[in-house]
Amino acid sequence: xxxxxxxxxxxxxxxxxxxxxxxxxxxxxxxxxxxxxxxxxxxxxxxxxxxxxxxxxxxxxxxxxxxxxxxxxxxxxxxxxxxxxxxxxxxxxxxxxxxxxxxxxxxxxxxx
Amino acid sequence: xxxxxxxxxxxxxxxxxxxxxxxxxxxxxxxxxxxxxxxxxxxxxxxxxxxxxxxxxxxxxxxxxxxxxxxxxxxxxxxxxxxxxxxxxxxxxxxxxxxxxxxxxxxxxxxxxxxxxx
Numbered sequence: 001x002x003x004x005x006x007x008x009x010x011x012x013x014x015x016x017x018x019x020x021x022x023x024x025x026x027x028x029x030x031x032x033x034x035x036x037x038x039x040x041x042x043x044x045x046x047x048x049x050x051x052x053x054x055x056x057x058x059x060x061x062x063x064x065x066x067x068x069x070x071x072x073x074x075x076x077x078x079x080x081x082x083x084x085x086x087x088x089x090x091x092x093x094x095x096x097x098x099x100x101x102x103x104x105x106x107x108x109x110x111x112x
Numbered sequence: 113x114x115x116x117x118x119x120x121x122x123x124x125x126x127x128x129x130x131x132x133x134x135x136x137x138x139x140x141x142x143x144x145x146x147x148x149x150x151x152x153x154x155x156x157x158x159x160x161x162x163x164x165x166x167x168x169x170x171x172x173x174x175x176x177x178x179x180x181x182x183x184x185x186x187x188x189x190x191x192x193x194x195x196x197x198x199x200x201x202x203x204x205x206x207x208x209x210x211x212x213x214x215x216x217x218x219x220x221x222x223x224x225x226x227x228x229x230x
Contacts, residue, residue, distance in 0.1 A: 038221075041223065042223055043221035043223045043224070044205070045221070098161070098209070099146075101158075102156040103155060104155050
């Protein structure tokens with residue numbers, strides 16, 4: 001079946017450090033891939049997405065590239081800020097439907 | 113962006129009682145709403161999909177008689193956990209999709225409801 005695996009946290013970084021959160025997936029066909037972010041006390045927000053192989057999603061300095069050959073969608077940011085502290089969820093949407101399948105989430109904590 | 117609220121944010125109840133959780137889209141009409149459940153350090157698991165005015169579609173393994181979903185209007189969906197037991201304790205999250213396609217691209221999530229059953 002379809003599944004998403006992302007690195008376990010927490011990830012603790014200093015401000016301006018480089019961030020990578022790994023995400024790999026298992027799916028049939030050609031799923032769409034997403035990163036969601038959940039700030040403390042708030043609901044999940046779509047951060048970025050990619051709908052086909054080699055697409056790069058980007059937003060707020062974050063990037064992720066849909067790699068079909070490695071079934072990966074790693075999240076990166078060149079210089080994190082304290083305000084980036086949140087829980088990040090990798091997710092996929094099966095080509096056939098609208099249900100989102102989530103990874104377990106990775107907590108990021110950035111200190112100044 | 114679009115805002116989705118959930119009420120209550122936290123509820124504690126006794127075993128055997130029923131609990132209702134509301135999910136509202138505050139500034140848009142949601143043709144489709146989704147209910148997820150999240151265990152500690154686990155993924156969000158889709159429980160059911162509800163469309164306004166019709167019966168919810170439940171995922172495999174989710175008891176529809178235990179988790180009653182009502183989507184009576186384009187801005188409100190409710191999840192009622194009937195005869196709750198301690199194993200129902202969890203974090204329940206709803207999301208609402210704007211537009212007619214119900215695509216995940218336009219899903220807006222509520223902040224979640226923490227249910228604890230004693």
